[in-house]
Amino acid sequence: MTIQILSERRVDGDLLERSVLVGDVPGILWMPSLDPAGSAPLILLGHPGGLDAQHPRLLARARRGAQDGFASAALELPGSGARPRLPALEEARAELRASIHAGEPVADATVDRLVLPLVDAAVPECIAAVDSLSAVPGLGGPVGYSGGNISLGVRLALADQRIAAAVLFAGSRIPRAIVEEAPAVHIPLHVLLQWDDIDNPRQAALDLFDAFGSPEKSLAANMGGHTGVPPHAGDEAARFFARHLGGALRAA
Amino acid sequence: MTIQILSERRVDGDLLERSVLVGDVPGILWMPSLDPAGSAPLILLGHPGGLDAQHPRLLARARRGAQDGFASAALELPGSGARPRLPALEEARAELRASIHAGEPVADATVDRLVLPLVDAAVPECIAAVDSLSAVPGLGGPVGYSGGNISLGVRLALADQRIAAAVLFAGSRIPRAIVEEAPAVHIPLHVLLQWDDIDNPRQAALDLFDAFGSPEKSLAANMGGHTGVPPHAGDEAARFFARHLGGALRAA
Numbered sequence: 001m002t003i004q005i006l007s008e009r010r011v012d013g014d015l016l017e018r019s020v021l022v023g024d025v026p027g028i029l030w031m032p033s034l035d036p037a038g039s040a041p042l043i044l045l046g047h048p049g050g051l052d053a054q055h056p057r058l059l060a061r062a063r064r065g066a067q068d069g070f071a072s073a074a075l076e077l078p079g080s081g082a083r084p085r086l087p088a089l090e091e092a093r094a095e096l097r098a099s100i101h102a103g104e105p106v107a108d109a110t111v112d113r114l115v116l117p118l119v120d121a122a123v124p125e126c127i128a129a130v131d132s133l134s135a136v137p138g139l140g141g142p143v144g145y146s147g148g149n150i151s152l153g154v155r156l157a158l159a160d161q162r163i164a165a166a167v168l169f170a171g172s173r174i175p176r177a178i179v180e181e182a183p184a185v186h187i188p189l190h191v192l193l194q195w196d197d198i199d200n201p202r203q204a205a206l207d208l209f210d211a212f213g214s215p216e217k218s219l220a221a222n223m224g225g226h227t228g229v230p231p232h233a234g235d236e237a238a239r240f241f242a243r244h245l246g247g248a249l250r251a252a
Numbered sequence: 253m254t255i256q257i258l259s260e261r262r263v264d265g266d267l268l269e270r271s272v273l274v275g276d277v278p279g280i281l282w283m284p285s286l287d288p289a290g291s292a293p294l295i296l297l298g299h300p301g302g303l304d305a306q307h308p309r310l311l312a313r314a315r316r317g318a319q320d321g322f323a324s325a326a327l328e329l330p331g332s333g334a335r336p337r338l339p340a341l342e343e344a345r346a347e348l349r350a351s352i353h354a355g356e357p358v359a360d361a362t363v364d365r366l367v368l369p370l371v372d373a374a375v376p377e378c379i380a381a382v383d384s385l386s387a388v389p390g391l392g393g394p395v396g397y398s399g400g401n402i403s404l405g406v407r408l409a410l411a412d413q414r415i416a417a418a419v420l421f422a423g424s425r426i427p428r429a430i431v432e433e434a435p436a437v438h439i440p441l442h443v444l445l446q447w448d449d450i451d452n453p454r455q456a457a458l459d460l461f462d463a464f465g466s467p468e469k470s471l472a473a474n475m476g477g478h479t480g481v482p483p484h485a486g487d488e489a490a491r492f493f494a495r496h497l498g499g500a501l502r503a504a
Contacts, residue, residue, distance in 0.1 A: 195461075195469075195471070206458070209447075214475075215475060216475060217447075217474075218473060219471065219472070219473035220472055220473075223467060223469055230470075233470070240484075243484065
């Protein structure tokens with residue numbers, strides 16, 4: 001699949017931001033400054049959808065990655081941003097909101113409809129993006145996944161062996177099917193959990209962490225609510241990638 | 253209470269190790285190299301008892317602290333090392349071993365007898381040590397507690413307001429009384445949990461972490477069994493102290 005570069009701008013002097021299309025999926029690619037022979041490992045940034053609204057937070061994460069020599073990329077999710085709405089997804093979101101508003105437990109079937117079709121549509125798009133981005137000059141080596149949308153991270157890691165390490169933010173509803181698939185995941189994982197995230201069940205996150213088959217997995221739980229991940233936790237996540245994807249970097 | 257320096261040696265060229273007596277309690281003090289006007293915050297190192305056997309691991313932790321400008325000190329526990337045995341403690345240890353050997357749950361009363369009298373004897377010794385060590389030239393500022401013996405860390409933090417931050421290693425049995433006191437703890441905490449430590453109940457550690465009243469608390473769970481804390485987890489703990497005790501350091 002071809003990648004089209006729609007526009008590019010330099011941010012901070014040493015980070016190049018490119019708006020891209022991978023097939024018909026909009027995305028953003030951030031490239032660190034490299035010496036001409038250098039090659040930056042790629043980190044795919046997971047997010048809740050809506051690239052424009054997410055841009056400031058994604059840019060901050062891309063900047064942090066670039067400090068360690070990593071490129072970052074974010075793809076628009078199916079049904080979000082400028083992409084066509086998905087009526088079934090909208091219905092599942094309405095069900096979730098209604099359950100939370102009514103103070104009722106969210107039905108497993110609602111979580112399944114909310115997460116699984118979206119993940120199954122996004123996984124092949126992520127794989128195609130890794131295919132295309134691997135051919136971009138200056139990009140190469142192992143690939144990391146970093147983000148919320150933890151179910152996408154799990155299924156992508158199982159579907160694409162180029163994903164060599166993942167930082168997973170446990171801040172979303174997790175279908176039972178994902179927990180059942182987790183023992184098959186064996187890559188190094190660093191799981192971020194906001195302990196006082198009132199909208200997401202903590203026990204489900206702990207159960208998923210426990211289920212992962214990875215011999216090297218770490219859980220970093222902090223306070224501050226859903227969006228209050230403290231800066232030091234972001235730095236730890238960056239060091240995790242430097243440890244696990246940095247070998248290619250140093251060899252480059 | 254006076255502190256006697258029994259002997260001293262320089263290790264690694266820039267770390268001074270002193271064998272000391274605080275009253276009649278043996279201890280070890282490690283001092284980093286300082287400029288003459290400098291003042292090192294102190295980290296009290298918790299450990300399972302037996303200073304001689306623990307020396308290599310304690311020295312490694314003191315070395316890591318010295319990298320960030322911290323002094324470290326370890327006191328022999330009541331009933332351990334060269335100190336007189338405590339028959340009630342030995343009996344509780346035998347009960348614990350017998351329960352584990354028989355594959356039976358360890359009774360709450362056994363955990364209480366194993367932990368609480370020891371903690372209650374050790375807390376005033378730690379306070380006296382902080383009194384004495386604060387008067388040592390080159391030492392000063394806030395004090396940290398770092399170690400297993402998590403119940404000692406909790407009760408010491410509640411008993412001595414000079415303890416400004418603590419790294420707690422959740423790798424020991426935790427009496428219910430300690431969990432009940434935990435909401436009163438408000439200092440910044442960094443809790444290390446070995447997720448696959450088969451000898452210590454994980455849920456008790458999670459319950460204790462949840463109970464702490466500290467607005468800033470983090471849980472770092474890793475794989476590797478009871479003694480297999482990975483090096484990056486030690487580095488994270490060191491950075492926690494640098495964030496929370498380092499102000500005095502930078503001002504010195």
